[in-house]
Amino acid sequence: MSAPSSTPATTSVPGPADTTWAGAVRRFLERNLPLTHLLPSRQPFFVGSWVYIFGVVAITSLVWVVGSGIVLASFGPGWWHIEAMGRFVNSMHFWSVQLLFLFTALHLWGQYFMASWRDGRAPTWIVGVLVFLIALVTGFTGYVSQQNFDAQWIAINAKDGINATGAGSFFNVLDFGQMYGLHVAVLPATVAVALAIHVMLVRIRGVVKPIEPPAPKDAAAQATSGSGTAKGGKA
Amino acid sequence: MSTAAERQEAYHRGIPTVRFDLIREFFLALAGSGLVILVLALLMSSPDDPSVTIQQWSQQDPVDFVTTATSELGGTSFSATYGPPYTDGTDAVQAVGPFAPQAWFGNAVHLDTAQEFVLGPLGMAAPGNPELTAALATYKAADAATQQAWLTAYTDALGSATAADGQVTVPAGDYGPVPVLMVNLLAIGHTGGLDGLVLSGGNFYATNYTAPLLFLGDGGYFPALGESQHMLGSQWGMMNETGSYPGQAWLWLFSMWYQVPPFNTAPNADLLVVMLMGLLTLGLILVPFIPILRDIPRWIPIHRLIWRDYYRWRRTHGGPPAG
Numbered sequence: 001m002s003a004p005s006s007t008p009a010t011t012s013v014p015g016p017a018d019t020t021w022a023g024a025v026r027r028f029l030e031r032n033l034p035l036t037h038l039l040p041s042r043q044p045f046f047v048g049s050w051v052y053i054f055g056v057v058a059i060t061s062l063v064w065v066v067g068s069g070i071v072l073a074s075f076g077p078g079w080w081h082i083e084a085m086g087r088f089v090n091s092m093h094f095w096s097v098q099l100l101f102l103f104t105a106l107h108l109w110g111q112y113f114m115a116s117w118r119d120g121r122a123p124t125w126i127v128g129v130l131v132f133l134i135a136l137v138t139g140f141t142g143y144v145s146q147q148n149f150d151a152q153w154i155a156i157n158a159k160d161g162i163n164a165t166g167a168g169s170f171f172n173v174l175d176f177g178q179m180y181g182l183h184v185a186v187l188p189a190t191v192a193v194a195l196a197i198h199v200m201l202v203r204i205r206g207v208v209k210p211i212e213p214p215a216p217k218d219a220a221a222q223a224t225s226g227s228g229t230a231k232g233g234k235a
Numbered sequence: 236m237s238t239a240a241e242r243q244e245a246y247h248r249g250i251p252t253v254r255f256d257l258i259r260e261f262f263l264a265l266a267g268s269g270l271v272i273l274v275l276a277l278l279m280s281s282p283d284d285p286s287v288t289i290q291q292w293s294q295q296d297p298v299d300f301v302t303t304a305t306s307e308l309g310g311t312s313f314s315a316t317y318g319p320p321y322t323d324g325t326d327a328v329q330a331v332g333p334f335a336p337q338a339w340f341g342n343a344v345h346l347d348t349a350q351e352f353v354l355g356p357l358g359m360a361a362p363g364n365p366e367l368t369a370a371l372a373t374y375k376a377a378d379a380a381t382q383q384a385w386l387t388a389y390t391d392a393l394g395s396a397t398a399a400d401g402q403v404t405v406p407a408g409d410y411g412p413v414p415v416l417m418v419n420l421l422a423i424g425h426t427g428g429l430d431g432l433v434l435s436g437g438n439f440y441a442t443n444y445t446a447p448l449l450f451l452g453d454g455g456y457f458p459a460l461g462e463s464q465h466m467l468g469s470q471w472g473m474m475n476e477t478g479s480y481p482g483q484a485w486l487w488l489f490s491m492w493y494q495v496p497p498f499n500t501a502p503n504a505d506l507l508v509v510m511l512m513g514l515l516t517l518g519l520i521l522v523p524f525i526p527i528l529r530d531i532p533r534w535i536p537i538h539r540l541i542w543r544d545y546y547r548w549r550r551t552h553g554g555p556p557a558g
Contacts, residue, residue, distance in 0.1 A: 043255035091276035117523035166336035177442025206243035
């Protein structure tokens with residue numbers, strides 16, 4: 001143990017700039033994610049459009065998916081086959097998944113037709129698609145973890161497509177233990193992290209502005225070149 | 236260096252803002268979606284057709300069970316000849332030219348269908364059963380050519396087999412000890428013991444259903460059940476569920492390729508479809524950078540419907556300043 005310093009604890013000695021990792025992270029968050037920015041009280045008036053609801057409902061559906069999934073996982077994979085309450089919770093899980101993918105698809109198509117990747121928002125789009133893809137795999141592992149005829153059928157028939165890619169050596173859809181572990185722990189955590197990044201990117205950049213109609217002098221050129229504000233642009 | 240708030244303020248400059256309660260909207264959506272889910276769960280429940288067991292298979296279609304078990308013993312079943320990742324075979328290995336990723340990582344499971352589906356379970360049941368013990372000894376002592384001759388003759392005879400009271404009867408012939416093996420395997424199947432023996436492989440705990448699922452899949456009984464539920468690949472089965480429930484509807488595009496040429500007849504359809512979907516997925520990820528794809532939203536004016544209030548405001552106010 002080192003000897004105690006004789007310098008009074010309250011003394012502040014001017015020194016070099018804060019080069020700690022903690023300081024760097026704090027400065028990044030202060031610059032990019034102040035609370036007033038994460039949870040704004042005002043937004044551009046065009047976010048009143050119904051299309052912005054899709055993403056929110058997709059997230060709230062995910063909340064119900066996770067909530068019902070936690071209850072199912074807590075009682076074990078066999079519970080819902082034999083208990084009425086288990087069947088009800090499984091039904092909540094089942095329909096919240098259906099709602100999640102319905103609204104995720106609506107959100108994706110909505111954002112596509114809004115060209116939401118404009119003005120430096122391509123990373124937001126890319127992470128959003130990744131969230132969708134990870135959610136697809138999560139849903140699939142859930143279907144093969146049901147321990148019923150559907151699970152048997154889907155696993156036996158899906159194996160050939162997965163094996164054809166070479167992934168079957170690592171991702172065995174016939175191995176209930178592996179699929180269940182991925183479904184209740186690894187993949188939901190991955191979805192949550194990817195979704196958090198997606199939402200943070202949305203908040204950091206703010207909502208994209210509506211597509212501006214081409215100026216009259218540019219209209220003819222737009223019609224032939226196909227370029228315009230819908231392109232990705234620099235971050 | 237400007238902060239994100241400053242950049243955003245500059246980006247939206249000139250556009251009126253309105254009061255917007257993100258948290259309130261979230262909880263309203265949570266309640267609304269929860270109500271819809273609750274109603275659907277209460278009214279529609281969820282699908283849960285019981286799993287199929289080897290016991291059920293052996294009881295309800297004993298000829299198919301014995302025929303499949305004979306092919307497992309002879310190493311001629313779909314699983315026995317599959318190839319990576321289950322066996323050293325090549326029959327199910329798909330390739331596009333020299334591109335065959337299925338073969339890259341080799342045989343990870345090391346499935347021995349004869350041992351795991353037939354000889355192993357019979358060996359565990361043999362103590363106390365002199366007839367079975369002798370039949371197993373005879374079979375194992377025979378050379379491969381003799382074994383194959385017995386199995387071929389027995390498989391041919393199964394084509395005209397009859398089933399009565401859960402037993403399979405074939406015309407008389409030289410099948411060596413094979414009929415005794417199969418009679419006993421069928422009996423173990425009837426009791427439900429084979430389900431456990433194929434699954435556990437001697438371990439107390441078991442969570443890996445690779446062996447019993449492959450065994451079920453090799454027969455004709457299990458696929459027939461799927462076909463009756465409209466769940467074959469050619470019936471859009473990938474996105475169907477038992478009963479009248481929506482399945483994985485989000486796999487519609489994946490499913491669709493299996494219904495159309497050339498995929499619906501290609502022997503390497505799985506690899507072709509996966510490659511195509513991989514390409515399309517990459518396209519979806521990279522939409523912001525792909526000309527034409529990124530320009531379609533400008534050409535199809537759905538955005539005018541989405542932001543109609545904005546465009547109305549823009550017409551009367553001239554829009555925000557450029558930049």
